[in-house]
Structure formats: C-alpha cells, structure tokens
Amino acid sequence: MDLKSLMEHHSKLPTIAQVAQRVLASFGSEDVRVGEIADLIEADPVLSAKLLRLANSSYFQLSRSVESVDDAIRVMGMAMVRQLVVTGGIVGTFANTPGMALRPFWTHSLYTACAARWLAEHSDVHGELAFTLGLLHGIGQLHMHSAAPVAMQALDLQLPVLHADRLAFEKAALGFHFLDVSAALARLWNFPSTLVEPMAQIAEPLAGPHFSEAAAVVHLAAWHARNTLLDSPPQDIGAHYPHAVAARLGISSGWVLPEPAAAGLKAMPPMPSLHELAHGLDGMLD
Known part of the structure; x- marks a missing residue:
C-alpha cells in the first residue's frame, strides 16, 4: 500500500454528503446568508434534528426552547453550524469502518477540536479554523482502515491508533501516515x-x-487530547511536551504544566478540562 494507490482506488474513495460539500464551500465567506444554510439543512431531516438537539443542549444553556432550524442557526452561530454540518457528513461517510473503535476516535477528535479552539483564542489563530482542523485531522486514519483493513489490522496489533509513536510507526511501515x-x-x-x-x-x-x-x-491540541484520553501520568506529560512548537507560537506551557513562563513567551492560564470544554458537543458525533 502506498499513498498514491490509496487515493487512486476509486471504488474505495469516500464521498461526503452534498449538503456538507456545499457548506464547506461557504468557509471563508463572512457574508453567507443564514437563509441559504437553513434551506440546505432543512432538506435533510436527520441533520435538522441533530441541529435542534445541539441547540437545545446544555452547551448553550438557553432559558427557552429552540424549535426551528433558522432559530438554531442564530443561537449557535454560523461557525458552529458549519462545523456541525461538515462533521455530520464526515461521520456518516465513515459510519462503518473496519477495525476502528469509532467512539474513542471521535472523542479524541472532538477533544482536539475543543483544545485547539481554546488555544486559538489565546493566540492569533481563527477559532473556527482551529476547531474544524482539530475535528477532521484524523479522517485519514478512517480511510486507511476502510480501504486497507487487513494491512491496518496488522499495524494496530503492533501499536494502537492513539499511541504517541503512531505517526512515526506508520511512516516507517508505509512511507506515509494518516x-x-x-x-x-x-x-x-x-x-x-x-x-x-x-x-x-x-x-x-x-x-x-x-x-x-x-x-x-x-499539533498541541492533539497531543493534549491523547494524553487526556490515555490518562498519561504527569511525568510523561512534562517529558514529552512539544516545547519547540509552543515556543514558535510564543506561548508558555502554563496551559497544561505547572511551570513559570519562560522568558519571551506569553503566560498562559490553565486550560479547563477537555470534558468541560466539550460538554454538550458530543451530539455532533451521533
């Protein structure tokens, strides 16, 4: 298996729902009309129900009930709605992936997205972009397991998908990684x-x-999400903290480690728990 053949095997190439493709096209457009997105969502009953369920979830803590797609979009904001639609399209595309425990996989993706958005708010990165990248960064793993289940099962038996060395392991074994x-x-x-x-x-x-x-x-968010899910001991977290990447961003390790800010780096408050940041958003993954 090589990357070129993996992406040229047309019978196994995944496709995403048309509504997700059309919403993707609106990324980067600040003047897209609410009505345009509402019309797309209302044409999909499952997506409409998911949107209303999320709008009425504890995440938004509303004192009233949201009963229409149009109202849900206004409550949630266009950024969150676009993320929900695209995520729903991706989740549906890979609903049956051989050899993958999908709930832990998507939990890691959601934790990564939430951590990335929090870090973005403390740097110069667009929050919607960071969240979407975090949520979708692992989709290659799903395609690899769908297109080459036997080969991936052999790798999984040697090293779990969420192992810290998984990227390097795949690169050495296949010449590319997820x-x-x-x-x-x-x-x-x-x-x-x-x-x-x-x-x-x-x-x-x-x-x-x-x-x-x-x-x-x-990169930092995925590292933190993996440590959270694996319940890594503090000594391991400190030993493997991506100092160089954080330093290039100009942020200290204070968001995850009890260390004073190094000279020249922005002091960071502790990040809330990923369970707290993601609370109420797991409906995006259903």
Missing part, C-alpha cells in the same frame, strides 16, 4: 485552501518553509 491521507482527502473533497494547507503541516508544523500557526495549535 495525516498525509487526511490532507489528501481534504484536497479530494475540495476543502478550502485555508483548511488543506495547515492540514498538511499538523504532523510537523516546524518543518515546512512557511509556518502555519493553525497547524501548530492543532
């Missing part, structure tokens, strides 16, 4: 360049000729 596939899928689906370019740099945000702050934020 983040390479994620970026290739983003291009296949005609994601906006604002998503495709940082997606390709998440694995090594310091390696490219042009530094992507969004890629660096998601």
Whole structure:
C-alpha cells in the first residue's frame, strides 16, 4: 500500500454528503446568508434534528426552547453550524469502518477540536479554523482502515491508533501516515485552501518553509487530547511536551504544566478540562 494507490482506488474513495460539500464551500465567506444554510439543512431531516438537539443542549444553556432550524442557526452561530454540518457528513461517510473503535476516535477528535479552539483564542489563530482542523485531522486514519483493513489490522496489533509513536510507526511501515491521507482527502473533497494547507503541516508544523500557526495549535491540541484520553501520568506529560512548537507560537506551557513562563513567551492560564470544554458537543458525533 502506498499513498498514491490509496487515493487512486476509486471504488474505495469516500464521498461526503452534498449538503456538507456545499457548506464547506461557504468557509471563508463572512457574508453567507443564514437563509441559504437553513434551506440546505432543512432538506435533510436527520441533520435538522441533530441541529435542534445541539441547540437545545446544555452547551448553550438557553432559558427557552429552540424549535426551528433558522432559530438554531442564530443561537449557535454560523461557525458552529458549519462545523456541525461538515462533521455530520464526515461521520456518516465513515459510519462503518473496519477495525476502528469509532467512539474513542471521535472523542479524541472532538477533544482536539475543543483544545485547539481554546488555544486559538489565546493566540492569533481563527477559532473556527482551529476547531474544524482539530475535528477532521484524523479522517485519514478512517480511510486507511476502510480501504486497507487487513494491512491496518496488522499495524494496530503492533501499536494502537492513539499511541504517541503512531505517526512515526506508520511512516516507517508505509512511507506515509494518516495525516498525509487526511490532507489528501481534504484536497479530494475540495476543502478550502485555508483548511488543506495547515492540514498538511499538523504532523510537523516546524518543518515546512512557511509556518502555519493553525497547524501548530492543532499539533498541541492533539497531543493534549491523547494524553487526556490515555490518562498519561504527569511525568510523561512534562517529558514529552512539544516545547519547540509552543515556543514558535510564543506561548508558555502554563496551559497544561505547572511551570513559570519562560522568558519571551506569553503566560498562559490553565486550560479547563477537555470534558468541560466539550460538554454538550458530543451530539455532533451521533
């Protein structure tokens, strides 16, 4: 298996729902009308129900009930609605993925997205971009398991998907890793360049000729989400903290480690727990 053949095997290439593709096209557009998005969502009963359920969830803590798609969009905001629609399209595309425990996978993705958005708010990265990148950064793993289940099962028996060394392991075994596939899928689906370019740099945000702050934020967020889900001991977290990436962003380790800010780095408050940040958003993954 190589990346080229994996992406050229047309019978196994995933496709996403048309409504998700059309909403994706609105990324980067600040003047898209609420009515346009509402019309797209209302044509999909399942998506409409999911939107209303999320709008009425504890995440938004409303004192009233939201009963229409149009009202839900106004309550949630266009950014959140676009993320819900695109996520729903991706989740549906990979609803049956051989060998993958999908709930832990999507929980890691959601935790990464929430951590990335929080970090974005404390840096110069657009929050919607960071959240979407975090949520979708692992889709290559799903495609690899769908297109080559036997080969991936052999890898999984040697090293779990969420292991810290998984990227390097896949690179050594296959010549590419799941983040390479994620970026290739983003291009296949005609994601906006604002998503495709940082997606390709998440694995090594310091390696490219042009530094992507969004890629660096998601790199840190994915690291933190994995440690949270694996309940990594504090000594391991401190030993493997991505200091160089955080330093390039100009932020201290205070958001995750009880350390004083190094000279020249922005002091960071502790990040709330990922369970708290993601509370109420798990409905996006149903």
